[in-house]
Amino acid sequence: MTALTQSPEPDPYRHPTSLEDILEAARHRIEVTDTELKAARQRRDMLSAVLRTEFPGSSVYVNGSIAHGDALDPLTDVDLGVIVAEAVDTHGPGKKGCSDLQERAANAIKSTLRPEFENLRVEYRSRKRSILVRFGDPVTAGQDDFTADVIIAIDNTDADDNRGLWIPRYTGWDRSAPQAHTRMVRDANAKSVSKYAQTVRLLKHWNRANSKPLCSWNIKALALDVLKTTRPLVESLTVWFDHAIAALRKGLTEDPAGVATKPIGISEKMTRTEVVRRLEKARRHLTDAIALERDGYITMAHEALAKMFNDPEMLPFPDADRVRVEAATKFQTDIKNLNTRATKPVSGVSSAAPISTGVNVGTSGRPSRDVRSWSDRKNQGPTR
């Protein structure tokens, strides 16, 4: 009797066949698990019940990554808001601020949920928008905690323009349209057969691993402009980076619902120029990867993609020796091709010498020189 042997699962990181395979594998690594989602939704429902009880007749809305279908693993927070029915005539711009409503909500959450979460803490003073609920109990093993951002909102009853809600801005109010945002994202997900959420998830992870130049909502708002059809992840990422770079060069991103008066903010630590620079660098890695794959250098393409994401846990680098051998082959092939062409100065370059007369060991297209390596040592031997 022949023993049955199970063939091992193909590992796209060790033996990649395409960038799309690598991205699919990376996407799965950061996808939130059903168990995490279930636990997060349970907590969100508990908060929702507390808020409905505290503010009778009010409605609760959900937004953020779980509502939008683009949550990342590890899952660390959930977002929801309550539209306080009783405050529609008493609170809002020109009326009362949000502090008393936030205090009531915070107290209700504490008193109701502490029996179940003994380390639960609630913060709302001096915060810009949300009440922060710290459960003191993570839903993902190994994480410090799980939190909820709870927004106290007031319906906008302006006779001239009643779109959106009023949400806190410290003790005052700002206009926002979280429900419209969730509708728009869900619509994009449906039209793109989930490619919108899959691409956004990859972009959010890139953002996290690269100093967070953008907030998640900015990534999604930009994606709403361009990711409404189903296409491969590689193509979706390229389209998004092209669009984001062009849009952010012009200015900050406006609210896609057209409600918020202020555009979406970028990282407080960076200028818009710096944010664009980071996006351009990522796009360079991505276009390098695409060009290398097209030319048959899949291991080098894999390395370029790993450099872009900058997180070996999510997208491990390929074996260095395999990259080296492939890069050496590529260099020798490119040199051969260069030598079969007449060397001509690059047109439009004003330098007396042609800028590029050689082959770059990485991706083609960067200026380099076909040099003769040398040494001032008399002997031919190496240094040690």
Next chain:
Amino acid sequence: MMSVSDAALVAVRPCLASCGQIAPVTSRGDWFGIDPTFHYLLEHSVEIDVEHRGQVTMRVVAAYAPGAPRTLQYRHAGVSVPSRRPVPVLIEFPEYPAYATYGRPAQDYPRVFADLGAESPHRMDRDDSLCLYHPHDPSERTWSATDGLALLFNMVANHLFFETHWRATGGCGDGNGNDEGIWLADEAPHGSDKVVGRT
């Protein structure tokens, strides 16, 4: 980001140094290392190159002594070399080079340091700097300051890859010229006596 401010604050010093060489000067009589036009020509390519922009810092260093020679330094946080993590690079333009420039203007023959101490057949004997090109080769096979730093960093990345591949394929072999590693680029004969005239 690069800035010429610290360079501009340094007073122009007499063109004499311990090595006895005359410091290379601009048409205005200043050392090129504090000349804004030189800086622009050198740095502009880095400012517009996505890969290098924001990665390079510049400073002028000098000993705390009157007339002490200055050195213009550029540090790259890490050039991209296939199969390796980013490799930091230091480029130095000394006011009075203490090394032979083989007739090349000092601004066209800087010292380039990376992977110090790594085994390589193409390093300078005295200070382990990289021997990127033969100094008497034609302009399309060498580097000049007017080509800009971006090209130089790309050439450095190439050289570092050639070294990496050479070490991985055998390095110095058995020491008797056997089983040595593969050097991917063309190689010029070694030795300073060989550079008098084209080789």
